[in-house]
Amino acid sequence: MIIAGIDIGNASTETALARYVDGKPEFLCSGIVDTTGMKGTRQNIHGVFASLKQALEKADLTVEDVDLIRINEAAPVIGDVAMETITETIITESTMIGHNPSTPGGLGIGVGVTVDIREVNNCDKGESVIVVIPREVDFEDSSRIINHAVNNGIFINGAIVQRDDGVLINNRLTKKIPIVDEVSLIDKVPRNMRAAIEVAAAGSVVEQLSNPYGIATVFDLTSDETKQVVPVSRALIGNRSAVVIKTPAGDVKERKIPAGQIIIQGTNKKAQVNVDDGAEKIMDAIRSVAPVEDIRGEAGTNAGGMLEKVRQVMSHLTDQLPSAIKIQDLLAVDTFVPQTVKGGVAEEFSMENAVGIAAMVKADKLQMNMIAHELEAELGVKVEVGGVEADMAIRGALTTPGSNKPLAIIDMGAGSTDAAIINRAGEIKSIHLAGAGNMVTLLIASELGYDNMALAEDIKKYPLAKVESLFHIRHEDGTVQFFDKPLDPRTFARVVILTPNGMVPMPGNYSLERIRAVRREAKTKVFVVNAIRSLERVSPTGNVRDIEFVTLVGGSALDFEIPQLVTDALSKYSIVSGRANIRGVEGPRNAVATGLVLAYEEGE
Amino acid sequence: MRMDFDAPKPEIKIVHGKNIMFQKVVDEVLHGIEEEGVPFSIEELEDANPVELAFRGAELSHLGVGIGITENEVVLHFIKLKEDQPIFRIPAYSNEATLRAIGSNAARLVKKMPFKNLDNTELS
Numbered sequence: 001m002i003i004a005g006i007d008i009g010n011a012s013t014e015t016a017l018a019r020y021v022d023g024k025p026e027f028l029c030s031g032i033v034d035t036t037g038m039k040g041t042r043q044n045i046h047g048v049f050a051s052l053k054q055a056l057e058k059a060d061l062t063v064e065d066v067d068l069i070r071i072n073e074a075a076p077v078i079g080d081v082a083m084e085t086i087t088e089t090i091i092t093e094s095t096m097i098g099h100n101p102s103t104p105g106g107l108g109i110g111v112g113v114t115v116d117i118r119e120v121n122n123c124d125k126g127e128s129v130i131v132v133i134p135r136e137v138d139f140e141d142s143s144r145i146i147n148h149a150v151n152n153g154i155f156i157n158g159a160i161v162q163r164d165d166g167v168l169i170n171n172r173l174t175k176k177i178p179i180v181d182e183v184s185l186i187d188k189v190p191r192n193m194r195a196a197i198e199v200a201a202a203g204s205v206v207e208q209l210s211n212p213y214g215i216a217t218v219f220d221l222t223s224d225e226t227k228q229v230v231p232v233s234r235a236l237i238g239n240r241s242a243v244v245i246k247t248p249a250g251d252v253k254e255r256k257i258p259a260g261q262i263i264i265q266g267t268n269k270k271a272q273v274n275v276d277d278g279a280e281k282i283m284d285a286i287r288s289v290a291p292v293e294d295i296r297g298e299a300g301t302n303a304g305g306m307l308e309k310v311r312q313v314m315s316h317l318t319d320q321l322p323s324a325i326k327i328q329d330l331l332a333v334d335t336f337v338p339q340t341v342k343g344g345v346a347e348e349f350s351m352e353n354a355v356g357i358a359a360m361v362k363a364d365k366l367q368m369n370m371i372a373h374e375l376e377a378e379l380g381v382k383v384e385v386g387g388v389e390a391d392m393a394i395r396g397a398l399t400t401p402g403s404n405k406p407l408a409i410i411d412m413g414a415g416s417t418d419a420a421i422i423n424r425a426g427e428i429k430s431i432h433l434a435g436a437g438n439m440v441t442l443l444i445a446s447e448l449g450y451d452n453m454a455l456a457e458d459i460k461k462y463p464l465a466k467v468e469s470l471f472h473i474r475h476e477d478g479t480v481q482f483f484d485k486p487l488d489p490r491t492f493a494r495v496v497i498l499t500p501n502g503m504v505p506m507p508g509n510y511s512l513e514r515i516r517a518v519r520r521e522a523k524t525k526v527f528v529v530n531a532i533r534s535l536e537r538v539s540p541t542g543n544v545r546d547i548e549f550v551t552l553v554g555g556s557a558l559d560f561e562i563p564q565l566v567t568d569a570l571s572k573y574s575i576v577s578g579r580a581n582i583r584g585v586e587g588p589r590n591a592v593a594t595g596l597v598l599a600y601e602e603g604e
Numbered sequence: 605m606r607m608d609f610d611a612p613k614p615e616i617k618i619v620h621g622k623n624i625m626f627q628k629v630v631d632e633v634l635h636g637i638e639e640e641g642v643p644f645s646i647e648e649l650e651d652a653n654p655v656e657l658a659f660r661g662a663e664l665s666h667l668g669v670g671i672g673i674t675e676n677e678v679v680l681h682f683i684k685l686k687e688d689q690p691i692f693r694i695p696a697y698s699n700e701a702t703l704r705a706i707g708s709n710a711a712r713l714v715k716k717m718p719f720k721n722l723d724n725t726e727l728s
Binding site for chain 2: 469471486
């Protein structure tokens, strides 16, 4: 007889097809497609069809040949992710341009009153002026006007320019001044206000304006005022050029958004923790009250909003009342998010603190039976709901060559990280934790400031390279690769993602090292943390060290570096861990589907 | 910028046809290079084909980067490319920002910086 095991996961639906001969399974082939809809819902059926069809076509069979379909009793967990910034910088009345044009003009620091260049000749002799040059005035006119004004005894100490004209203007001036160009929203630059401009030499960064006391010196600030400019100077650190304008009512604030409390209700204990205290405190609190029954946020705060949003999404998907949805695990991660400064002039941004949260919800079990019923009706093939997902995964994982009981598996998926352990007697214990591949994507996207999740997904999945000439790239590890044909000019001198469909140039000015660091850190923060967290829970002694062998399965185990990061981290606990190779051919994929087929043999 | 053909100075070479009537185009391209701070020099040659002029410029340039300008076209070329396959070519009637951007891109090719987008100069 022919049996199909079908595993509906958060991201992919996998099929294992086998023929039973004399009670022994002989695997024919497998199929894999993207899961349609949220795991555990009616929409999954399309994906199940497609996955089964794919496997059948490879084996030259039709649906009629199949005698039994076994689907997983999907661990009823659904993961969702959310991100909340807990600080923000607001400038009431613009007071700074923390701006990094590629080619500013001139050098040094200049202080004066901001004046439109077309009105500069109305200034008094001996006055100190910073000219503001909008798009309409070209560099030849501007430089002529400035030279003329300087000859008339007006001190022009700097210029703020809208176009990319800084060097051109500077080259035509008799007296050199610092010039900041490419200021897009020049109309927002307040006029007749005291301003300071600093341009550093090539290869250096601004020193005066990135120092709160430096700003205080320039503007004669009191100690209270100096306190207020700290966010300004902080935002200017690392720039080659900067402008600070002092407006009378001007004020930059770093506002702390009240993030609120998270209330963790355990079976026996209850804990409250402030989101401001950071991810580590939150995770400690969760560990201290385990096992967790529900997690709530303080009403009317960001934390409350964030968790309620997750609850809403889940209740919508599972058709249950929000109050019936219990959040049973949470992974909190500290991160930074570049946020546009409110009230900025040149689209300045500052790095704000944020907390990323992945939550896991136990959903309704009945949905799987409903899917089985519908499948059976449509296909005319007997469909049964097989055993618990984690048990199936272990059975599948044990087909990895070189593995044996006792064995622990870590199933690293897209929505959740699951762990299970089987002892010598064959008893299985399992656990589901929040946070997996989707969380990594979210962290990468938010930390680099991309709205584009597909791009973040690519960054997560594929290695990077830097295009160094029209003919060669340098990979992350420093090796150089040459090409016969010139590369696309759009990729020239950029960091690119080496996807199977070619090189994708990265927007923005991030260096390869920075993107790589963000990527690896996101993976470590989620998967290494979760690997240890999950093993702690399933270990018979509660100690990670008492586990000897670990195999990694699931989609995220296919990643080019996640298994290494986890293997490396676990080796510190003297654990042998590595990527599984299901049936010796599938790699870390297809564990649950394989297990579903194998479980039939044992009469489960 | 002093013209000096003997000294092996690292320069971008701009080559344009004789008796030009399109000084404005040349000037904008030069401004693009100047803003990026890379040295350049100009030469006049008897040749009507802008791609050939650009490649000739790339051969003369110690940086291997040449720009050919005729009354119809502005072409950016690099010595390591095939002669008939320049990096960028834009019509000479392009707006000021685009003309400047191709000059900037010549400089950026030398500086190994990402190019400006010639289709939409607002974007870069």
